[in-house]
Amino acid sequence: MANGVSDVGADAPAGGFVQLLTPDGERRESVTTADGTTYSVDFTDEEYRGLYHDLVTVRRLDAEATALQRQGELGIWASLLGQEAAQVGSGRALRPQDMAFPTYREHGVLYTRGIDPIMPFGLFRGVDQGGWDANEHRFNGYTIVIGSQTLHATGYAMGVTMDGKTGTPDGEAVIAYFGDGATSQGEVNEAFVWAGVFNAPMVFFCQNNQYAISEPLERQTRIPLYRRAAGFGFPGVRIDGNDVLASYAVTRSALDNARNGQGPTLIEAYTYRMGAHTSSDDPTRYRIASEVESWKAKDPISRLRAFLTKQQMAGDEFFAAVDESAKTLALDLRERVLAMPDPQPVTMFDHVYPHGSPEVDAQRARFADYHASFEGSDH
Amino acid sequence: MSRIKEFNLPDLGEGLTEGEILAWLVKVGDTVELNQPIVEVETAKAAVEIPAKWGGVISKIYVEAGTTVEVGAPIVAIDTQPSAGPLPDDMPGPAPSAESLAAVEIAPAEGSIEPGMIGGPAPGGRTAVLVGYGPKNTTAKRRPRIGTPGSSAPVAAVSAPVVAPPVPPPPVVAPPPPPAEPVHARVLAKPPVRKLARDLGVDLTVIVGSGPLGSVTRDDVHQAAAAATAAPAAAPAATTTPAAAVFDASREQRLPVKGVRKLTAENMVASAFTAPHVTEFLTVDVTRTMKALEKLKSRREFRDVRISPLLMVAKAVLLAVRRHPMVNSTWSAGTNEIVVKEYVNLGIAAATQRGLIVPNIKDAGRLSLRELAEALDTLVQVAKSGKTPPSDMAAGTLSITNVGVFGVDTGTPILPPGESAILAFGAIRPMPWVHKDKIKVRQVTTLGLSFDHRIIDGELGSRFLRDIGDFLTDPEGALLSWT
Numbered sequence: 001m002a003n004g005v006s007d008v009g010a011d012a013p014a015g016g017f018v019q020l021l022t023p024d025g026e027r028r029e030s031v032t033t034a035d036g037t038t039y040s041v042d043f044t045d046e047e048y049r050g051l052y053h054d055l056v057t058v059r060r061l062d063a064e065a066t067a068l069q070r071q072g073e074l075g076i077w078a079s080l081l082g083q084e085a086a087q088v089g090s091g092r093a094l095r096p097q098d099m100a101f102p103t104y105r106e107h108g109v110l111y112t113r114g115i116d117p118i119m120p121f122g123l124f125r126g127v128d129q130g131g132w133d134a135n136e137h138r139f140n141g142y143t144i145v146i147g148s149q150t151l152h153a154t155g156y157a158m159g160v161t162m163d164g165k166t167g168t169p170d171g172e173a174v175i176a177y178f179g180d181g182a183t184s185q186g187e188v189n190e191a192f193v194w195a196g197v198f199n200a201p202m203v204f205f206c207q208n209n210q211y212a213i214s215e216p217l218e219r220q221t222r223i224p225l226y227r228r229a230a231g232f233g234f235p236g237v238r239i240d241g242n243d244v245l246a247s248y249a250v251t252r253s254a255l256d257n258a259r260n261g262q263g264p265t266l267i268e269a270y271t272y273r274m275g276a277h278t279s280s281d282d283p284t285r286y287r288i289a290s291e292v293e294s295w296k297a298k299d300p301i302s303r304l305r306a307f308l309t310k311q312q313m314a315g316d317e318f319f320a321a322v323d324e325s326a327k328t329l330a331l332d333l334r335e336r337v338l339a340m341p342d343p344q345p346v347t348m349f350d351h352v353y354p355h356g357s358p359e360v361d362a363q364r365a366r367f368a369d370y371h372a373s374f375e376g377s378d379h
Numbered sequence: 380m381s382r383i384k385e386f387n388l389p390d391l392g393e394g395l396t397e398g399e400i401l402a403w404l405v406k407v408g409d410t411v412e413l414n415q416p417i418v419e420v421e422t423a424k425a426a427v428e429i430p431a432k433w434g435g436v437i438s439k440i441y442v443e444a445g446t447t448v449e450v451g452a453p454i455v456a457i458d459t460q461p462s463a464g465p466l467p468d469d470m471p472g473p474a475p476s477a478e479s480l481a482a483v484e485i486a487p488a489e490g491s492i493e494p495g496m497i498g499g500p501a502p503g504g505r506t507a508v509l510v511g512y513g514p515k516n517t518t519a520k521r522r523p524r525i526g527t528p529g530s531s532a533p534v535a536a537v538s539a540p541v542v543a544p545p546v547p548p549p550p551v552v553a554p555p556p557p558p559a560e561p562v563h564a565r566v567l568a569k570p571p572v573r574k575l576a577r578d579l580g581v582d583l584t585v586i587v588g589s590g591p592l593g594s595v596t597r598d599d600v601h602q603a604a605a606a607a608t609a610a611p612a613a614a615p616a617a618t619t620t621p622a623a624a625v626f627d628a629s630r631e632q633r634l635p636v637k638g639v640r641k642l643t644a645e646n647m648v649a650s651a652f653t654a655p656h657v658t659e660f661l662t663v664d665v666t667r668t669m670k671a672l673e674k675l676k677s678r679r680e681f682r683d684v685r686i687s688p689l690l691m692v693a694k695a696v697l698l699a700v701r702r703h704p705m706v707n708s709t710w711s712a713g714t715n716e717i718v719v720k721e722y723v724n725l726g727i728a729a730a731t732q733r734g735l736i737v738p739n740i741k742d743a744g745r746l747s748l749r750e751l752a753e754a755l756d757t758l759v760q761v762a763k764s765g766k767t768p769p770s771d772m773a774a775g776t777l778s779i780t781n782v783g784v785f786g787v788d789t790g791t792p793i794l795p796p797g798e799s800a801i802l803a804f805g806a807i808r809p810m811p812w813v814h815k816d817k818i819k820v821r822q823v824t825t826l827g828l829s830f831d832h833r834i835i836d837g838e839l840g841s842r843f844l845r846d847i848g849d850f851l852t853d854p855e856g857a858l859l860s861w862t
Contacts, residue, residue: 063414064414067414067430069391070389070391070427070428070429070430071386071389071429071430071432072387072388072389072390072432073389075390075393076392076393276425279391279392279427280391280392280393280424280425281392281424281425282424282425282426282427284426359591359592372525373524373525374522374523374524374525375522375523375524375525376522
């Protein structure tokens with residue numbers, strides 16, 4: 001049982017969590033949980049700075065996307081603000097062969113996979129269906145339906161075992177992302193059952209951002225979410241989701257267990273959604289300002305910056321350079337989003353069947369003729 | 380690229396149509412950076428800050444704070460090259476973009492889609508969509524079709540159907556097999572069409588489909604159903620007519636909706652979707668009422684007037700209204716009041732050749748039984764002759780519908796607009812009934828009372844219905860104890 005952390009960490013909820021970097025930027029060498037697992041990280045200065053670079057970049061790209069939505073250039077946006085550490089830490093813990101199953105908010109994980117950040121913008125701008133090659137990127141499609149990707153991931157992970165790709169230190173592992181609200185869905189519980197029973201090489205990474213849109217955590221569960229895992233027969237660990245080091249350390253350990261054939265782990269990253277659920281939502285209607293303020297003090301970026309400063313690993317020059325590089329990336333992203341071509345109407349027939357169909361071909365021809373019958377048509 | 384850029388209010392959240400400008404965070408002449416918050420806007424979903432889409436100088440603010448703006452309307456203009464010197468006075472404003480013209484084009488032609496269906500008309504002049512409030516229908520200007528005189532005659536372009544190509548292309552698949560061939564595969568039909576066929580009792584396997592790949596369409600099923608109804612009259616011919624001819628569209632009748640039918644439909648829709656209806660039922664032994672009726676007929680005062688059980692039901696309703704005045708009232712949404720009336724203009728639903736009408740007997744509560752009988756008789760005779768004046772149909776307060784004359788037991792009537800209760804009076808039948816602890820054959824009927832639940836609670840409606848039933852069970856006793 002991984003429940004109960006001997007060293008509960010600063011500002012931890014009842015029951016504690018794994019924390020390696022406090023909100024003030026104090027480093028804890030290691031944390032040992034009640035089941036005897038010790039979590040730690042051993043980063044070089046350059047790696048610490050790299051994590052800071054990641055965090056700042058994904059936040060800046062996210063801010064640009066939010067602005068683009070407000071300016072009418074995206075139909076909707078789901079902001080990751082506040083959840084950068086959970087995503088960057090777990091994303092950097094993935095190995096190239098691992099497969100990730102995101103929700104629609106995992107822009108930070110996408111970035112750490114080395115994917116061009118523009119990839120999901122066609123979906124949010126409404127100019128494509130968000131379909132990309134999941135195998136090429138080792139990153140499945142953004143899943144809008146709450147929790148269903150956990151079943152896809154579990155089935156995929158069971159397939160990994162059947163392919164004989166687990167059981168070695170270089171085995172393949174699968175990570176499924178979901179939120180606290182998704183834990184109330186049948187799919188997530190089914191995924192827990194199947195992953196547990198079939199010992200699937202899975203990491204269930206739950207970003208508990210405290211709200212299922214407007215429903216607070218107490219409407220989702222009577223016990224801390226990580227303790228749910230015990231009932232399904234696999235370990236559950238809670239981490240400080242605003243601590244990029246804890247996110248990295250615990251995810252890496254859980255992934256290694258999975259790839260070694262030790263079965264699934266549930267990680268509950270205890271964090272907070274600083275922004276709205278999506279750009280269509282107004283969080284001031286259901287949460288109080290003082291709560292948001294208290295979480296600002298636990299910001300994932302400022303604690304890493306404080307740590308880097310205290311350890312003299314980085315100075316103002318470095319921080320300014322990171323900000324500048326993130327801004328350049330964001331403006332480049334903006335230009336490319338604005339330049340995304342609108343799809344031609346006939347392209348909606350393109351992916352109906354893998355090898356076409358006479359009926360769809362006839363419909364496409366008719367539709368093209370119809371559009372061509374208007375003056376000023378350019379197609 | 381134009382130096383002055385106009386910013387139009389975007390749809391800030393999936394399907395919104397408008398937003399209110401809460402506050403401007405900048406004023407004309409201010410220099411703004413890209414993404415600097417410039418205005419707060421509140422929509423039906425959220426209050427948000429909108430960041431500047433371009434850096435530059437605010438050159439114009441189109442709408443003041445406190446104004447509600449439609450999505451797509453310009454709210455601010457930004458001079459993106461302020462260092463290039465002052466603007467010439469005659470510099471034209473930005474032209475509407477191609478997208479904004481194209482955007483109005485996708486609205487379907489009015490009436491081409493059923494109301495309430497996605498893409499169809501919805502209340503408030505909007506178009507129904509899957510989520511959200513739906514876009515408002517604008518007076519869309521369509522690009523004219525090539526080869527039509529539309530460029531100089533926009534009317535022609537608007538009236539041209541745009542949802543289907545003018546000429547269907549030749550079929551790309553082989554024609555359906557001849558009907559004589561045995562059916563070797565499952566009949567092609569979409570699930571809703573299959574359901575329609577099941578509902579109408581039509582056997583899909585005998586229909587020759589006119590749809591793609593010989594599939595059976597909705598029209599095919601309707602034609603088959605119509606042909607089946609017409610079949611008894613045309614039975615000898617039908618046995619020798621090829622199947623395809625039987626389902627000919629020329630055998631459908633299209634009746635224009637007008638006059639009483641149109642008014643009835645409008646009233647029913649208006650009533651059913653504004654007043655929340657509740658219907659309660661009560662089955663009563665009316666043997667004593669029928670006996671009382673016989674007695675009345677033998678009396679001299681009633682010798683030359685036609686009387687029927689309806690008279691007794693009308694009397695029961697009028698007496699019960701006295702005990703429960705609240706049922707005789709109107710919901711006045713405009714003034715936010717319930718208007719309780721001390722007079723009863725008793726409506727009697729009548730089937731006429733022109734359709735359903737509900738003339739009423741003015742101030743029926745003041746009439747003696749003999750006067751009420753006369754008034755009912757006159758009302759029915761005038762209605763049958765089709766000469767009911769409009770004044771007789773206006774200002775009803777409570778109604779009775781005598782569905783029993785059609786031989787049915789009861790119904791769930793819809794309130795005439797403005798009224799709060801309507802009683803359905805079913806057929807009177809000899810039925811086995813427990814009477815004085817023994818099963819006897821008694822004259823039994825079922826009453827159905829619909830009432831407006833905004834005004835009348837279940838308790839009041841039940842008491843009212845119960846009183847009507849009590850009167851009909853024992854008219855003499857009720858009269859003695861109530862009056």
